[in-house]
Amino acid sequence: MGVLAFVVTADPLDLSSIITLVERRLEDGPSSAGAITSFLGTVRNNSRGRLVERLEYEAYEPLAVKAFRRIATESAERWPETHLAIHHRVGCLAVGEVSVAIAAASPHRANAFAACRYAIERIKQIAPIWKREYFDGGDVWVEGATADPEDDEARQTAFRLACV
Amino acid sequence: MRVTIRLFARLRDIAGASDFERDVPAGSTASTVWISLAREFPDFNAYTDAVSTAVNEEYAKMDSTLSEGDEVAFLPPVSGG
Numbered sequence: 049m050g051v052l053a054f055v056v057t058a059d060p061l062d063l064s065s066i067i068t069l070v071e072r073r074l075e076d077g078p079s080s081a082g083a084i085t086s087f088l089g090t091v092r093n094n095s096r097g098r099l100v101e102r103l104e105y106e107a108y109e110p111l112a113v114k115a116f117r118r119i120a121t122e123s124a125e126r127w128p129e130t131h132l133a134i135h136h137r138v139g140c141l142a143v144g145e146v147s148v149a150i151a152a153a154s155p156h157r158a159n160a161f162a163a164c165r166y167a168i169e170r171i172k173q174i175a176p177i178w179k180r181e182y183f184d185g186g187d188v189w190v191e192g193a194t195a196d197p198e199d200d201e202a203r204q205t206a207f208r209l210a211c212v
Numbered sequence: 213m214r215v216t217i218r219l220f221a222r223l224r225d226i227a228g229a230s231d232f233e234r235d236v237p238a239g240s241t242a243s244t245v246w247i248s249l250a251r252e253f254p255d256f257n258a259y260t261d262a263v264s265t266a267v268n269e270e271y272a273k274m275d276s277t278l279s280e281g282d283e284v285a286f287l288p289p290v291s292g293g
Contacts, residue, residue, distance in 0.1 A: 089293050106221055107292070108285060110269045136292060148293055168293055176266070176285075177292025178221035189222040190291035195264040197271050 053133040054116035056109045056177075061149040063088060066133035070153035073131040083157035085164040089148040091141050095190075098183045105138045105147060108176040112136065118197060119170040123152075123163045126207065130154040130163045136177060147179075166210035173202045213238055215278055217245065218285040223263075226255045242267060242284050243274040249286070262289050 051065045053073070067084055074081050091103050116134040123132055135149045150167045154160035171177075173193045180189050196202065218231045227249070236245055242265040250256040256263075264287040265272050278284060 105292070108218070108220055108266070108269075108287065111266050111271070111285070112292075114269070172290070172293045174271075174290070175292040176220070176264075176287050176290055178288065179291045180221070189225070189288070191222070191262075191289040192291040193289055194262045195271070195287055195290045 051133075053131075054113045054120070055135045056107045056112050056138055057135065058137070058139040061088075061135050061137055061146045063146075063149050063151065066135055066149060066151040067153075070131040070133050070151045074129065074153040074155075077129055079129055079155040081153040081160075082155045083160040084151060084153045085157075085160040086152070087148070087150040087164050087168050088146045089168065091143050091145050091147060093143045095181055095183075098181075100143060101182045101184065102143065103141045103147070104180040104182065105136070105141065106178050106180070107136065107138050109138075111176045115175045115195075115197070116171070119167055119174070122170070122203065123166050126166070127154065127159040127163050130159045132163055132167055134167055134171065136171070136175070138177075162210040166206050169206035169209050170203070173199075173206060213240075213278075213280040215240070215245065215281070216283040217249070218283060220285070221288050223256065223259065223286055223288050226253050236278065240278050241274065242272060242276050242278065242286075245278065245284055246274065246286060259286075259288055263287065264290075 120132040152163040266285040
């Protein structure tokens with residue numbers, strides 16, 4: 049059955065399905081995987097000195113899926129033969145739950161690590177997704193980066209972080 | 213002309229609605245629609261330098277000219293991951 053590479057979903061995320069997906073995508077080319085890396089973002093129990101009870105994620109889904117696809121295209125330009133899959137959760141999440149799952153498959157480990165890190169940094173810059181923190185006594189929308197996919201400086205920052 | 217406006221996260225909370233239609237003058241841009249929304253919802257003004265826009269589910273510039281039936285979304289700073 050078809051697991052899609054770029055998904056926004058209210059269902060719990062399944063890392064193994066996207067690992068299999070990127071591995072197979074790579075095998076459609078000349079080289080099989082020499083490395084598969086993955087990243088799971090999870091709900092931390094504290095933020096800015098406050099105990100977090102739960103998070104609520106909201107997305108502009110069609111644009112978020114396009115942003116993930118764009119991130120994968122940028123990554124493939126920089127690290128050829130490196131395939132990405134990105135799944136992001138929406139809705140209410142308890143502490144410890146997985147909010148984002150990323151898998152990268154590449155013939156070489158350096159590129160697999162870099163693509164995975166690049167993906168999470170770019171998600172934080174340009175994916176139209178928002179989280180609301182619920183803590184004892186209130187809630188607040190977290191506001192990070194102004195999303196601008198054309199901002200080359202932001203993109204270079206993500207590349208730098210990916211290659212440290 | 214008629215356009216659909218979509219709001220997310222805190223902007224949606226401020227306006228009390230996630231999507232609604234508005235009649236706007238022909239030649240309106242995302243920016244002019246934003247300015248009229250900020251008159252209606254003064255708390256939007258704090259976002260004028262930080263908001264992003266998307267037209268018909270694609271990121272766009274604030275000076276993009278809108279057409280009849282367009283969907284224009286206003287996005288506060290993002291916090292996914």
